[in-house]
Amino acid sequence: MSKPKVFEKPIGAKDYLPHAVGKLRQIENEVLACMRSWGYEQIMTPTMEYYDTVGVASATSDRKLFKLLNNRGTTLVLRSDMTAPIARVVSSLLKEAQFPLRLSYHSNVFRSIEEEAGREAEFFQTGVELVGDASPEADAEVVALAIASLQAAGVERFKIAIGHVGFLNGLFEETLEGYGEAEEELKACLLGRDYVGYRERLRALSLAEPIQRELEGILRLRGGQEICDQALQLSANATAQASIRHLCEMWDVLRAYGVCEHVMIDLTMIGDFGYYTGMTFEGYAADLGFPVANGGRYDNLLKQFGRPAPATGFSLKTTRILELIGDDSSLTEQRILIGYNAAGREAAFDEALRLRDSSDAIVVTEKMDAAARLDALAAAALALDTDGKVLYKGVSFGTFLPFFGEHDGGGAGQ
């Protein structure tokens, strides 16, 4: 291994400069405030967890976990999501808290990646978990909150696709008994949205014609509430039927929330996470090819931590949303430069303090010798001819106060 160069950072690691941090903080604050207004309270958990507890319970494949050893030789992981750590907290520190529990988080998570272009090993998620409520109302609440959260983040055009793992499981169970391998292949096609491959594999199985038609039919099960009716007719399997009824009830609740315009049903959708047990959903923004949110019901996770309970939730892919939205924070920012010399120092600091306390202004003070003062004056004079901003030492100031400390009254206004 050659040594990394001094300016290098690890592959998949990212620095955020002030402008990006400003946007990220804006999304974080707006989304967390939205979640809070729905009764979700924020928690934080450690970056490192035991591999044998949270690592094993997480939905991330083992090879994508960052592992390290502590002093005692125990294997730790960097958290790969927040759902498993929150399940641990619900079962330990919060074990006396009554259900339903509404919890939110904003957190960085880690995935060990191959060196693919643009993939990040550390990224931010902002999400909620609603623990202890198995009802369609609870699932609809998290979907409605996902919609409100995307709006709070500034994402304008998006669609939430809702599916249910029980529908495909039930349908395949009914029609593909004994075709275990084929079932996995078909699911892999759906996961990859490879519908051509799905049809080809299906035909290669030479199934009875009605079954063939039934399994081809699911590719059309994407749309509005009418999809539920079609799906109920497609399969008589009890698991599939119960799943569809759950989605129908969710749809009624989502209509009451007034958010159906943002929602579609997509029964071809297979959650990427092995641990989803019911409804799953993904949020797509108009201008991006990958999800900006995903979530679903995971009723089997909590019992791994000793407190069995149904649960549902979602996370926004905050780092992706950051790339999607603009911001206008720098437009409203007021930057003031105060130059001074020793004689005017106290007055300059007093004025800076007054401005910082009485407004949102950003005030930078700088001791200026004669040369620096000439530079500042030249920059201010130049600004009068251009956009009114004073560029001083590479930083743009909207206001350049009269110099503090001279008796000649020099200095530049605006």
Next chain:
Amino acid sequence: MSKPKVFEKPIGAKDYLPHAVGKLRQIENEVLACMRSWGYEQIMTPTMEYYDTVGVASATSDRKLFKLLNNRGTTLVLRSDMTAPIARVVSSLLKEAQFPLRLSYHSNVFRSIEEEAGREAEFFQTGVELVGDASPEADAEVVALAIASLQAAGVERFKIAIGHVGFLNGLFEETLEGYGEAEEELKACLLGRDYVGYRERLRALSLAEPIQRELEGILRLRGGQEICDQALQLSANATAQASIRHLCEMWDVLRAYGVCEHVMIDLTMIGDFGYYTGMTFEGYAADLGFPVANGGRYDNLLKQFGRPAPATGFSLKTTRILELIGDDSSLTEQRILIGYNAAGREAAFDEALRLRDSSDAIVVTEKMDAAARLDALAAAALALDTDGKVLYKGVSFGTFLPFFGEHDGGGAGQ
């Protein structure tokens, strides 16, 4: 190794429940806003860095670094402070940016710890770096900002002790030539604030009487500006004299900031960090035995990243401050519970939306069957007799709106 139990988290790792998160977020937001108003712009860097770059340059001793291997077998570290990562960014992404650069951060950092009671392996720091300005004005600015930041965090009674590594280095260089080991021992005593041990070791050296007196004299060099005058007389060493003159000039600037009541000079102070090159300081809160802030000048770090520049900065020990301050956020919090059934669902959601949009209220909606509704009514009736708060499923609500969906007009007000 026995397996950790499912509810366990690693030693030194901490969960923050909603109340603690609320306080931590409040400190974070107030302090970052304060730093921003002084012109410091926030940056974020990755949790993992290369051991050979940031790991080696950091001030943390090697055995306290958390290390892990990436896919290619390169050693990574979890950042142990933010100063070295920021130096890397200043020398790479920001290499075209003009000095002085004012940067701020709020970040978790990691230290591998022995299993001592109460020590944390991951904790938060909020701080600034002022890069490219070697003047006493710059050092005074970061001290004044540390004071403003502690006040913004809600710390009411505190003291900043300022020292200078050049003073002791100069003094020892002059008086202890050839006593290398003794010098290290004496410094260790000062670092541990073991003044009795310092005197004992000093006497054991059997130095000439004037030197003995000179080295004992530094124990008295703690106080206000008068200490500078005493120190100037104590040692004629050029390094020591230059250090003291720098502190004198800083004091003048701090007086202009109007913050001298919070500041003392302590020339016995030795920065814990090997890389400080000039002024160092520590902030002590009235009720805590350990520092809540520390900082200083580190003029040799940036050149390790290929862009030599003087720099000064500090970090608040945010996690410690959290333990120190109270908060009143829960007092002003308005929590509203809205019960509904299917018939009243849409009206209930509309009302929830209206309340969330038009106020800071936290609104929880819950579908209630007859039994749940009786529970809620009982809780509300009980509240009328007690403190006016409705305790429902373990959560305290200030307001319980009339039930949505019944025609009998039931439900409980306030």
